[in-house]
Amino acid sequence: xxxKKLWIGIALSGLILVVALAGLMFTKxxxxxxxxxxxHGETATYRYSGEVLEHTGDVLVNVYYLRGxxxxxxxxxxxxxxxxxxxxARKEPKLVYVQVTFVRPIPPAEVSxxxxxxxxxxxDFLMAGRNSQGGKAWCIDGTGNLDKPFCxxxxxxxxxxxxxxxxxxxxxxxxADERVYMIDTVAAEIMEILAQKHxxxxxxxxxxxxxxxEGKKVIIIGSESPFWALDW
Amino acid sequence: MHKFKILSAFMLLMxxxxxxxxxxYAYAAYHGNWAEQPYLGNWWWYNGTYLDWDVDDxxxxxxxxxxxxxxxxxxxxxxxxxxxxxxPGQGTSCDRLHAIRVDxxxxxxxxxxxxxxxxxxDILNGCGNSNVKELVHLELNENYISGNVWYRHRVTYVKLNxxxxxxGEVNYSFSHNWTWSDSWLGKVVYDQWFNKKYxxxxxxxx
Numbered sequence: 001x002x003x004k005k006l007w008i009g010i011a012l013s014g015l016i017l018v019v020a021l022a023g024l025m026f027t028k029x030x031x032x033x034x035x036x037x038x039x040h041g042e043t044a045t046y047r048y049s050g051e052v053l054e055h056t057g058d059v060l061v062n063v064y065y066l067r068g069x070x071x072x073x074x075x076x077x078x079x080x081x082x083x084x085x086x087x088x089a090r091k092e093p094k095l096v097y098v099q100v101t102f103v104r105p106i107p108p109a110e111v112s113x114x115x116x117x118x119x120x121x122x123x124d125f126l127m128a129g130r131n132s133q134g135g136k137a138w139c140i141d142g143t144g145n146l147d148k149p150f151c152x153x154x155x156x157x158x159x160x161x162x163x164x165x166x167x168x169x170x171x172x173x174x175x176a177d178e179r180v181y182m183i184d185t186v187a188a189e190i191m192e193i194l195a196q197k198h199x200x201x202x203x204x205x206x207x208x209x210x211x212x213x214e215g216k217k218v219i220i221i222g223s224e225s226p227f228w229a230l231d232w
Numbered sequence: 233m234h235k236f237k238i239l240s241a242f243m244l245l246m247x248x249x250x251x252x253x254x255x256x257y258a259y260a261a262y263h264g265n266w267a268e269q270p271y272l273g274n275w276w277w278y279n280g281t282y283l284d285w286d287v288d289d290x291x292x293x294x295x296x297x298x299x300x301x302x303x304x305x306x307x308x309x310x311x312x313x314x315x316x317x318x319x320p321g322q323g324t325s326c327d328r329l330h331a332i333r334v335d336x337x338x339x340x341x342x343x344x345x346x347x348x349x350x351x352x353x354d355i356l357n358g359c360g361n362s363n364v365k366e367l368v369h370l371e372l373n374e375n376y377i378s379g380n381v382w383y384r385h386r387v388t389y390v391k392l393n394x395x396x397x398x399x400g401e402v403n404y405s406f407s408h409n410w411t412w413s414d415s416w417l418g419k420v421v422y423d424q425w426f427n428k429k430y431x432x433x434x435x436x437x438x
Contacts (some may be wrong), residue, residue, distance in 0.1 A: 151333060222354045222371075
């Protein structure tokens, strides 16, 4: 009889331990998953996955086209166009994070003029073109200074990252520009997805903005650009 | 006369050796054992007004095939380089180097190596102060990468607080979006004035 009680006690203790450990696993802060993929999903035109950056606690969301080559890129581009019209139709203007891909390398002075005209706030940009030996070349300018690029100014701007308001003067002007191949506003949609499906990730973090307070954790959203296959 | 001939021949030989030595550069097999990663690395370290870290990568034909296969088949991996100007394991050597430019064959132009094909980039805070961007991610355009070809890019950093902080390090890793880990390829350790001290694997940096 004593033995039976002992075994039942051991079994119950084990069960409690397993439940406690499982509880700990599922409730531990996401920082403990640093460097690991913590969520992923797929929409009609792209796949996304999120990871916590080790040492900062920032969350990086990676966005990729679906499989299907040129058709998939075209579908992604069209989805962006539809989203941009929807953003523009909103009553309250909002600052959105965008990645602009141009149809070909555009002189930095031209892009600078458009930036000033539309109140675009530049994060950084990628320039592309042919170097003095005729080869393909690209250069990412982290200074964000279009008037005095740190990259070779003979190249043209191919990708521009930053923030613009969802107004006719802002996003609307970029949408109407023929030099623009795609205005990627997937960040706005990703933030909505995160708010719905992963509120624990959004809590205490904000989408990266032009002015981030020191020590504030951010969500960074990066998407692919088809610039390599365009005309340059 | 005979002595002069021998001396002249010796001098010519010396010049030839020096010329050959000037064009032969160091390179080394990377650490890590992923089939899809580049096999050889060939780095340069230029400590001037800014710090330039040049990276050449070479895949073997089998490695390039594995890279494309991994990308074009389920689960369709997206490969990237992670260039960390800090110690990623311990989160030290922070706020020493701030990345402001990544240049692939624009200036200086490449004569021989090819431009690294990418689809995306991120310049991020790796650790420490959020305004200092130590971390560069480069997402590869896998279908444009071939075997037995050197691919080049250069990262330029602003040097912060030279003369303080002791030794620091920069690290280079290869990863993809379906893994909980990465393949560490190598690193350079530099002194408080940003002069290179050594590389791991040895012989990687010129």
